[in-house]
Structure formats: structure tokens, C-alpha cells
Amino acid sequence: MEESTFVHKSVLLYETVGSLNIKPGGLYVDGTLGGGGHAYEVCKRLGSGRLIGIDQDADAIEAAGKRLMPFQDKVTIVRSNYANIKEVLKDLDIEGVDGIYLDLGVSSYQLDTASRGFTYREDAPLDMRMDQRNDVTAAHIINTYSEMELYRIIRDYGEDNFAKNIAKHIVRARGEHPIETTGELAEIIKGAIPARVRATGGHPAKRTFQAIRIECNHELEVLEQSIDTMIDLLNPGGRLSIITFHSLEDRIVKSRFRLNENPCICPPDFPVCVCGRKSKGKVVSRKPILPSDEELEENSRSKSAKLRVFERGEY
Numbered sequence: 380m381e382e383s384t385f386v387h388k389s390v391l392l393y394e395t396v397g398s399l400n401i402k403p404g405g406l407y408v409d410g411t412l413g414g415g416g417h418a419y420e421v422c423k424r425l426g427s428g429r430l431i432g433i434d435q436d437a438d439a440i441e442a443a444g445k446r447l448m449p450f451q452d453k454v455t456i457v458r459s460n461y462a463n464i465k466e467v468l469k470d471l472d473i474e475g476v477d478g479i480y481l482d483l484g485v486s487s488y489q490l491d492t493a494s495r496g497f498t499y500r501e502d503a504p505l506d507m508r509m510d511q512r513n514d515v516t517a518a519h520i521i522n523t524y525s526e527m528e529l530y531r532i533i534r535d536y537g538e539d540n541f542a543k544n545i546a547k548h549i550v551r552a553r554g555e556h557p558i559e560t561t562g563e564l565a566e567i568i569k570g571a572i573p574a575r576v577r578a579t580g581g582h583p584a585k586r587t588f589q590a591i592r593i594e595c596n597h598e599l600e601v602l603e604q605s606i607d608t609m610i611d612l613l614n615p616g617g618r619l620s621i622i623t624f625h626s627l628e629d630r631i632v633k634s635r636f637r638l639n640e641n642p643c644i645c646p647p648d649f650p651v652c653v654c655g656r657k658s659k660g661k662v663v664s665r666k667p668i669l670p671s672d673e674e675l676e677e678n679s680r681s682k683s684a685k686l687r688v689f690e691r692g693e694y
């Protein structure tokens with residue numbers, strides 16, 4: 380681990396742990412272990428039970444290993460993508476679990492460690508990989524994607540009104556020399572946003588950096604593809620709890636949960652279901668669970684957090 384020690388304030392901590400209805404003898408999976416903040420609270424509630432903690436980031440694995448040392452007899456830590464949850468559990472001879480939770484996005488440690496290349500606040504190589512074993516860095520995306528692809532990513536994943544101009548400025552700048560650092564990229568983005576907007580909004584590079592990070596780590600595809608598998612891995616009554624940090628993630632969770640609750644595609648006027656698609660359970664939280672005023676005041680990172688919960692029915 381470099382530079383800063385692992386600092387991260389867990390978001391919706393007690394709401395998430397509470398949502399899992401933890402049984403002391405149960406089996407649980409943390410798919411985004413990070414610094415082990417949520418995991419620590421889960422472990423405190425376990426007796427003979429066990430927690431499998433997954434993270435793709437080597438620094439997180441090291442930090443969580445230290446944090447969870449008091450519970451080492453109850454915890455198994457695996458460096459992997461949560462997209463591989465089925466294989467991870469199979470390797471541990473586990474077929475079903477009583478709860479799974481995800482706390483999506485990057486940790487404060489990843490953001491604050493300049494050399495990881497996630498922050499526009501300091502100058503460092505443009506990296507942004509959560510899993511340092513992957514080949515594709517943010518620099519690769521910025522220097523090789525077409526203007527159209529960059530525009531689409533910045534528009535869709537960053538929801539930035541100036542996406543077109545930003546993509547244009549990036550392509551023009553890289554024509555002179557490759558864009559290698561977060562500082563260079565932040566300056567280029569600044570130049571693509573009108574001065575009157577720069578003066579009012581947040582940091583002009585915030586949305587583009589979020590967009591490139593999402594693309595670099597395939598965050599939305601991985602989430603979309605993993606939810607059904609996770610629900611399938613739950614024992615009856617088991618729960619899947621997911622904390623999201625922006626509308627794109629929340630939309631995916633909301634719609635996949637709904638589809639698992641009611642997958643029937645028969646026309647509404649059919650008297651009985653003939654498509655054969657059976658509900659896998661129910662959405663516990665019709666409305667997302669949001670941080671309390673107290674948490675919002677204490678932790679600015681919680682501002683956009685939403686927790687949704689799904690409960691597996693009987694097979």
C-alpha cells in the first residue's frame with residue numbers, strides 16, 4: 380500500500396448491516412470489501428458463521444486483512460471481481476449463502492491516493508484501474524478511443540452537458556502529444572467548459588473523471604451481469620443489499636430487482652401465466668434507503684448514496 384494509509388468512512392453502515400438480517404451461524408459475502416468497514420460490523424454479529432470478502436484491488440485486500448484480523452477465524456478474503464462470485468464460492472465448496480452486499484464505486488483511499496490516478500486534484504499517471512492486473516488504463520482510453528466513443532462515455536457515464544466539446548478537446552490535444560497524466564486531462568477538460576459554467580458548478584473535471592473510471596473498470600456491465608447470479612446464490616430468505624452512488628447504477632439495481640420479483644412477460648390480459656418465468660423473491664425496499672441527516676453532515680461521500688434490498692423467496 381502506498382502514500383496514505385487506508386482511510387474510508389463506510390456509507391449507510393448500520394442500514395446495510397441491518398438490512399441483511401444476520402444470523403449468527405449464517406454465510407455472507409461482501410463483494411466490495413474495501414477497507415473492511417461493513418465487513419467488520421458483519422463479523423461482530425457472527426458466531427459460528429462466516430464472511431467471504433471479495434475485492435479486486437490489492438491495496439484493499441491488504442487493508443481489509445489487517446482490519447479484520449480479530450475475526451480471522453470467520454473471514455475468507457479473496458482477490459477477485461465480484462462478477463466471479465459463483466466461481467469464488469464454488470472454489471470454497473459453497474453453494475448458497477444467507478446474504479450478499481455491495482458498496483459500489485471507489486473507496487476514499489483509492490480516490491485520495493494520487494498515484495492510483497483517480498483524482499483530478501493532483502497530478503499523477505492516468506491509471507484508474509481498480510484491479511492493477513488489468514491492461515486497460517484510463518490513459519489507454521483517453522489516447523485511443525475515437526472522438527465519438529469518448530463523447531458517448533462522457534455523456535452517458537458522466538452525464539456532462541459539455542461532453543461533445545470535451546471529447547473534441549481531448550482528441551485535439553492528444554494529436555500534439557499523448558495525454559499521460561490526470562493534471563493534463565483536468566486542464567484539457569477545463570478548457571472545454573465555458574468560463575461562466577466553471578465559475579458556478581463543481582470541479583469541471585469531476586464528471587469526465589467519473590465517466591472514464593466507469594469505462595475503465597466496466598462498472599455498469601459488471602453490475603448488470605452479476606445481480607441475477609447473486610440472487611440465484613441466495614438461500615431462501617437470504618438478502619442482497621446494494622449501495623449505489625449515481626443514478627446509472629441505481630437504475631440498474633432497481634430494474635433488475637423488479638425483474639427478479641416479477642419476470643412474467645405474459646400480456647396483462649392473460650388469465651394465467653404461460654411464459655413459465657417464476658418470481659425469485661421480493662423487493663424489500665420499494666423506495667431506496669437514504670443516509671440520515673447526521674450521516675450527510677458527517678460524510679459528504681454519502682450524499683448520493685442509495686441502498687436497495689432484495690429478498691430471495693422459497694425455491
Ligand SMILES: C[S@@+](CC[C@H](N)C(=O)[O-])C[C@H]1O[C@@H](n2cnc3c(N)ncnc32)[C@H](O)[C@@H]1O
Pocket residue numbers: 387388389390410411412413414415416417418433434435436439459460461462482483484485486487509601
Ligand atoms: C466503496 S469501497 C467499499 C468500502 C467498504 N464497504 C468499507 O466499508 O470499507 C468499494 C470497493 O469495491 C471494490 N470494487 C469495486 N468494484 C468491484 C468489483 N467489480 N469487484 C470487486 N471489487 C470491486 C473497490 O476496489 C473498492 O475497494
